[in-house]
Amino acid sequence: MVELGVRLGIPLALLVLAYFTGAAVERRHYASIRERELRWRSVPAITFRSVPPSWKVTECTLITGSVVISVDYFKRFLAGLRAIFGGRIKAYESLLDRARREALMRLKQKAVERGYHAIVNVRLETCRMANARNSESIAGLEVLAFGTAVKLRNAP
Amino acid sequence: MKFDPSIPEDGINVSRTHPLREALLLVGGVAAIAIAVAVAAAVAVDLVAPHIPIELEVRLFSGWFDRGVEADEAVDPREQSLAKLLGRMAGHWPENPYAFEIAIWDIPEPNAVALPGGVIAVTDGLLENVESENELAFVLGHELGHFRNRDHLRGLGRGIAFSLLLVAVGVGGSSSAVELASLAGQFAQRGFDRDQEIEADRFGLALLAAEYGHVSGAEAFFEHLPELGGPLDGELASYYSTHPLNADRIQALRGMAHEMGWELRGERQPLLSLSPAR
Numbered sequence: 001m002v003e004l005g006v007r008l009g010i011p012l013a014l015l016v017l018a019y020f021t022g023a024a025v026e027r028r029h030y031a032s033i034r035e036r037e038l039r040w041r042s043v044p045a046i047t048f049r050s051v052p053p054s055w056k057v058t059e060c061t062l063i064t065g066s067v068v069i070s071v072d073y074f075k076r077f078l079a080g081l082r083a084i085f086g087g088r089i090k091a092y093e094s095l096l097d098r099a100r101r102e103a104l105m106r107l108k109q110k111a112v113e114r115g116y117h118a119i120v121n122v123r124l125e126t127c128r129m130a131n132a133r134n135s136e137s138i139a140g141l142e143v144l145a146f147g148t149a150v151k152l153r154n155a156p
Numbered sequence: 157m158k159f160d161p162s163i164p165e166d167g168i169n170v171s172r173t174h175p176l177r178e179a180l181l182l183v184g185g186v187a188a189i190a191i192a193v194a195v196a197a198a199v200a201v202d203l204v205a206p207h208i209p210i211e212l213e214v215r216l217f218s219g220w221f222d223r224g225v226e227a228d229e230a231v232d233p234r235e236q237s238l239a240k241l242l243g244r245m246a247g248h249w250p251e252n253p254y255a256f257e258i259a260i261w262d263i264p265e266p267n268a269v270a271l272p273g274g275v276i277a278v279t280d281g282l283l284e285n286v287e288s289e290n291e292l293a294f295v296l297g298h299e300l301g302h303f304r305n306r307d308h309l310r311g312l313g314r315g316i317a318f319s320l321l322l323v324a325v326g327v328g329g330s331s332s333a334v335e336l337a338s339l340a341g342q343f344a345q346r347g348f349d350r351d352q353e354i355e356a357d358r359f360g361l362a363l364l365a366a367e368y369g370h371v372s373g374a375e376a377f378f379e380h381l382p383e384l385g386g387p388l389d390g391e392l393a394s395y396y397s398t399h400p401l402n403a404d405r406i407q408a409l410r411g412m413a414h415e416m417g418w419e420l421r422g423e424r425q426p427l428l429s430l431s432p433a434r
Contacts (some may be wrong), residue, residue, distance in 0.1 A: 034166075041161045044159045074175070077332050078175065080184060080331075084186060084333055090171040091175060091178065093169060095159075097170045
């Protein structure tokens with residue numbers, strides 16, 4: 001019975017803990033993302049490879065924004081079970097969504113702080129970070145947003 | 157060209173399914189599949205095991221579990237008296253196809269095991285805790301019952317089938333999925349183990365009655381076992397132990413004895429030359 005308790009109890013306790021901490025972290029992160037999306041919404045971050053013809057660019061530079069985000073135990077548990085049946089790994093969708101949006105927000109914030117007006121040719125890259133001990137499982141992932149920040153004479 | 161600064165609504169990139177709902181669905185699915193596969197494997201093994209020829213079994217497992225006594229090694233004298241008692245018990249099973257061997261394991265927990273190939277292993281802990289020959293005779297009869305029903309092969313077959321299941325899950329999923337499947341499968345197979353124990357008890361009791369004319373000693377054996385193994389209480393404990401709870405088992409033994417008209421009281425024979433060899 002003791003053995004069963006250890007086998008079942010510890011992972012279960014971890015799962016419950018990870019569910020609540022994970023949910024709280026996610027809720028707070030989303031609140032912060034939405035707040036910044038509102039704040040920086042007038043800064044265009046667009047995927048055009050060149051600036052629109054009406055923009056008069058005076059200065060430009062490469063700019064990056066990146067975030068490294070971790071998978072919690074509960075999400076990893078769900079994804080592990082999902083791997084048996086197949087289908088959408090719903091637990092990871094919000095994780096990646098947060099990472100992409102966070103990276104974009106950091107990109108915009110950096111551009112604004114350096115006096116740029118817009119970012120063109122925005123690209124997103126995702127990179128998974130494998131656990132050293134067991135390369136099958138994911139320790140976390142990085143999303144990198146980069147683009148060309150431009151200063152404009154006729155700022156929008 | 158005009159820049160649209162509005163923020164899109166949340167949603168399309170993230171599923172709205174509640175994570176707990178997803179967890180329930182996945183855990184339930186894995187557990188249900190593991191239980192179904194474990195039960196199917198157990199049933200399949202039950203169908204196949206009785207048809208495995210004894211000669212094949214003996215050939216396959218010879219040398220696996222017997223201790224391969226060295227020529228100069230002193231044979232434990234307890235082994236000989238156990239073999240004698242076993243011979244007497246097996247004598248009441250005329251169609252017995254096995255040539256049995258006794259092994260004594262140096263393990264403090266009281267236990268006895270029927271092993272493929274016709275080896276009956278008895279632990280030191282068991283030998284030190286039996287109080288009469290009748291109790292020991294019942295234990296040996298119980299193990300003979302396992303051989304008659306080919307339970308030792310079934311247990312092995314279920315183990316193999318179950319390991320294959322776990323490997324299959326492990327290939328597709330994470331270690332937590334394997335753990336979950338293993339728990340669910342073990343749980344599902346407990347019932348099979350319990351049924352086997354009851355049937356082996358029945359056979360052991362019949363041999364005991366045939367040998368001594370009464371079945372005294374069978375109960376006594378279980379009555380003083382709980383203090384040794386540590387008590388297990390409650391429903392879950394009963395389902396979780398491989399062997400049915402001792403109290404349940406005593407109850408079942410009494411029922412069988414009553415049903416067959418076997419006397420529960422009778423004179424027990426003292427143990428001969430089974431005191432520790434050292």
